[in-house]
Amino acid sequence: MPEPDPAHLIDLSDVGRTYDDGPAALSGLTLRVRRGEALAVLGRSGSGKSTLLNLLAGLDRPSTGRVTVDGLRVDRLSEAACAKYRRSHVGMVFQFFNLLDDLTVLDNVLLPAQLAGADRTAAAARAAELLDRLGIARHARAHPGRLSGGERQRVAVARALMNRPPLLLADEPTGALDSASGADVRELLRELNAEGQTIVLVTHDLALAEACATRTIELLDGRIARDVAAVTR
Template sequence: MVHVIELADVARQYDAAGVPALGPVDLAVETGEALAVTGPSGSGKSTLLNLIAGLDRPSSGSVTVAGERIDRLSERALARFRRDRIGMIFQFFNLLDDLTVTDNVLLPAQLVGRAGRQATARAAELLETLGIAKHARAYPGRLSGGERQRVAVARALINRPDLLLADEPTGALDSASGAEVRELLTELHRSGQTVLLVTHDTALAEACAGRRLHLVDGRVAADRRVVAPAVAR
C-alpha cells in the first residue's frame, strides 16, 4: 500500500488563544484514490487543502506528500516540489488572459525547466484528450467557463503530478459546465490519477470520489468509503 498523502497529528492554529482552524487530524490517502472533502463553511476544508499543497504550514504534526516531508522544506524547495509533483485546479481557473491556451498549459513545465518538444507534445495530447484542441491558439477570455476549467485541468496535468488537488472546481460554473467537469474528474480518477477535491457540490463528490471526508469545526466528523467506479491500474 503506497500513500500519496500522510498527515500525522496535524493541526493549524492561526490565533494562539483561539480554537485551531484544523485538527488534530490523521489522514492517509492511497495512490489512485479519489477523496472528496466536504463540510460547512469554516470547517477547515481549505486549510486542509492548503497544508497538503504546501501553501500553508502546520502548527504541529507532519505533512508527507509523495514520500516527501513537505513541512520541513524551505520555501524555495517547497515551491519547486509543488510545481513538479502536485497539480492544482482552482474555482476561478487562475489562467493568464494574455497567454494562449497552449501557453497556459505549458507554464508549469516551463517553471521546472521542461519546456521543449516533449512538453509541447504533452500539452497537445492533453488538449486533444480534454476535447479543447481546437482552442489551442485561443485566449482564455474567449472560452466558456467549462472550457476554461478544462484548460486548467490540462495545465495541472502537464507535469504528470503524483497528486491532483481541486478546490471547488465546479463552484464558478453553470450546471451544464459543472456536469462536464464532474465527468472529466471521474474519468481522470478511473484512469488511475490520485485526486483530492474540496467541494460543496454533492453531485461532484458522489460522482468521482470513492471516499468522503466530512469536516466540522476543524475535526473529522466522518470518513467513509463508498462504492465507486472501477479504476484502471
C-alpha cells in the same frame, strides 16, 4: 508518530493548525490517502477544508504534526523546495480557473513545464496530448476570455496535469460553472481518477462528490467527523 506507509500517497499524522489566538483550523487530524483514490472533502465554511488543501500544496505549514506527500515531508521543506515540490508533485485546479488572460490556451498549459525547465519539444508534445485528450485542441491559439466556463476549467485541468503530478488538488472546481459545464467537469475528473490519478477535491457540490469520489470525508471544527468509502460509483 508512526512512519509513513509507501502505499499511501498522502499521510497526515496528528496535524494541527492555529492562526494567532483564534480557534484551531485543524486539530489532531490524521488522514491517509492511498494512491489512486479520489477523496472528496466536505464541510461548512470554517471547517478546515481550505487549510487542509493548503497544507497538502505546501502553501502553509502545520503548527503541529506531520504532512507527508509521496514520501516527502512537506512540512519540513524550505520555501524554494516547496516551490519545486508544487511544480513536480502537485497540480491545482481552482474555482475561478486562475488562467492568465494575456496568454493563449496553449501557453497557459505550457507554463508549468516552462517553470520546471522542461525540454521544449517534450513539453509541446505533452501539451498537445492534453489539449486533445481534454477536447480543447481547437482552442490552442485562443485566449481564455473567449472560452466558456467549462472550457476554461478544462484548460485549468490540462495545466494542472502538465508535469504529470502524482496529486491533483481541486478547490470547488464546479463552483463557478453552470449545471451542464459542471456535469462535464465531474465526468472529466471521474475519468482521470479511473485512469489512476489521485485526486483530493474540496467541494460543497454533493453531486460532484458522489460522481467522482471513491471516498468522502466531512470536516467539522478541524476534525474528521465522517469518513465514508463509496460503495459504487
